[in-house]
Amino acid sequence: MKISDRIEAAMTTAIRQGQGGIAPAKLAAALDYAVTPGGARIRPTILMSVAMACGDDRPPLADAAAVALEVIHCASLVHDDLPCFDDADMRRGKPAVHRAFSEPLAVLTGDSLIVMGFQVLAAAAGHTPHRAIQLIDILGTRTGMPFGICAGQGWESESQIDLSAYHQAKTGALFIAATQMGAVAAGQEAEPWAELGARIGEAFQVADDLRDALCDEDVLGKPAGQDDLHGRPNAVASFGVQGAVQRFDDILGGAIASIPACPGEAALAQMVRAYADRLVPAGARRRSTVPGE
Amino acid sequence: MKISDRIEAAMTTAIRQGQGGIAPAKLAAALDYAVTPGGARIRPTILMSVAMACGDDRPPLADAAAVALEVIHCASLVHDDLPCFDDADMRRGKPAVHRAFSEPLAVLTGDSLIVMGFQVLAAAAGHTPHRAIQLIDILGTRTGMPFGICAGQGWESESQIDLSAYHQAKTGALFIAATQMGAVAAGQEAEPWAELGARIGEAFQVADDLRDALCDEDVLGKPAGQDDLHGRPNAVASFGVQGAVQRFDDILGGAIASIPACPGEAALAQMVRAYADRLVPAGARRRSTVPGE
Structure with missing residues (x-):
């Protein structure tokens, strides 16, 4: 089965489980609404690719x-x-969910989906509870405080921002979770996979800045030009379009070089490169290769 | 160590861990603010009491x-x-947190605390990962959709409410989690402990209506008279003060009768009764025992 089909099938099953039998209908509908259509599903795709590179047992x-x-x-x-x-x-x-449903339902949708993340891992523990516990631990670390995406958002309420901690938590966290969880799901150590996740996260941040x-x-x-509008730090403002594309390519090279030795190393490198190509808007590369344009 | 001291010590450790080293300071402060001072800590007290009744190994x-x-x-x-x-x-x-800090920080505080719930269980798995997985499963079920407190809140956005499902999810869920998690933490089966939790939840709901x-x-x-104000169904409106107190006593009797056989059964029954006495406002019992007053 293709990775994307596996992901969609597993997502559908999880959401149906969350919607249950006797449940509040609007919140049940909002759960599905919030996760479909799925966009690129880039994080679970990386996770699955790493799991497969590690044998996916x-x-x-x-x-x-x-x-x-x-x-x-x-x-x-949400x-x-x-x-x-x-x-x-x-x-x-x-x-957005709060527009399509309501603000209370958007808060509850987010809450329910956070809980669901841990529920599906517990439900899949089976005969390898140690792996499931490790997956829950990684997911918790990269979601909550002090290192996860909650912390990343939290930094935006501070007058003094630790930029490195901010970016690592806001964008990097779930990519680190992706590579580490893929490895752990397949019975490998988490630690050697952190750098790949962190670098993909950095590359993704630069690509996002370019797209914005x-x-x-x-x-x-979604609305464009938001970084500029909100005065948020971004790679295009710092390095220009050409500089940002160069930076993207450098980070990507580092990411691929960091892939730990594993059976599917070559295929994984290819996947990361192919995926990355789709992230950078065509216009950016055209501009950067024809400087006079 | 007294149960209340054990709870506060464990809470402090968990919150300190969540606040971490390099973390957004306001969100870190809000985590602590949201959980202290702790009120009655009734749910963890029930959980601990059940664990101790089951041997607390x-x-x-x-x-x-x-x-x-x-x-x-x-x-x-929050x-x-x-x-x-x-x-x-x-x-x-x-x-409230959104008043003392801000609305964004209140959303993030809630999100971070939800995640923390699962993190602390994963971190404590140790040599009994099966128990930790079961605890995570119970906590997830009683927090998320379709049976948890998220579902309970979700019902309030529906025009047609399934009252039984609503109350079970809104108030009952975390009491069922309390008794079941206490038993599972001590190596016992979860299922026989569901009824005690459900009945305590019902009693608590009636006591809450009386206090409101x-x-x-x-x-x-917090503001009083909210049920009346928002037209929410409550036991005092349905049965009067005296009827509500009678109902409270009946449910409590059922709760105690449902306690599964375990080493600390008698002490647990005593604890439930003592705790329950503190829940009903003194005025309610005075009024109900002196009908002419």
Whole structure:
């Protein structure tokens, strides 16, 4: 089965479970709404790719880990879009959850999806509870305080920001979770996989900055130019378009070089490169290779 | 060590861990603010009492379970107080988190505390990962969708409410988690302990209705008369004060009768009764025993 099909099948099963039999209908509908259509599913795709590179000897656990990571990511989008944060009307080309349902339901959708992340891992523990516990530990660390995406958002309420801690927590955290959880789901050590995740996170941040600066709302499925608007630090403002693309390529090279020795090392490197190519907007590379343009 | 001291010590350790070294200072402060001072800590106290009645052979796991349950409860209070839900200014006699910090920080505080609940359980797994997985499973079920406190809140957005499902999820869920998690932390089966939790939850709901109807804001530490104000179903409106007290006593009797055979059965029954006495406002019992008053 293709990775993307595995992810979607596992997501559908998890959401159906969360919707249950006798449950509040609107919140049940909002759970599904918040995770579909899925966008690139980049984090679970990386997770699955690492699991497969490591032998994927417990596919149900890898599936659960992929779902856990993605629902937590979706939860963060739902809460980030709330009026008290980004006040975003649109997400992935359709109204944000708080617009389509309501603000209370958006808060609860995020809460329920966070919980679901841990539920699916516990449910998939089976005969390898040690692996499941480790997956829950990694997911918790990269989601909560002091190192996870909650901390990343929290930094935005500070007047003095530790930029490195901010970026690592805000964007890097779930990519580190992706590579480490993929390895652990397949019975490997987490630690050697941290650097790959961290570097992919950095590359992703630069690509996001490029897209925010160069793409319009139709392509993004959300408002463009937000970094500029909110005065947020970003790679395009710091290095220009060409410099940012160069930086992206450098980080990507480092990411691939950091892949630990494993049976599927070559295929994984290829996947990371192919995925990365899709992240950088075409316009950026055209501009950067034809400097006079 | 007294149960209350064990709980506070374990809570302090968990919150310090969550605050970490390099972390956003306001969010770190809000985590502590949201869980202290702790109110009655009724859910972790029940959990600990059940664990001790069952032999408490892994105290660090019982401590972790108590913390996990209490931080999830505190998270729900922080989110329930948000402007889009109860819009409460005060909680436990001091400004609600969104008033003392900000709305974004209140959302993140709740999110971080939810995650912390699962983190502390994973961290305490040690040599009994099966127990930790079961604890995570129970906590997830009683927090998320379709049966947990998220579902309970979700029902309030429906025009047609399944009252039994609503009460079970909104108030009962974390009491069922309390008794089941206490048993599981001590190596016992979860299932026989569900009824005790459910009945304590029902009794608590009735006591809460009595307090809401009879106490003033100073005693409650939050606005009184909220049920009446929001037209919410409650036992005092349905049965009167005397009827509600009678109902409370009946449910309590059922709760105690449901306690499974275990080494500390008698002590547990005594604890439940003593705790329950503190829940019913003195005025209610005076009124109900002197009908002419």
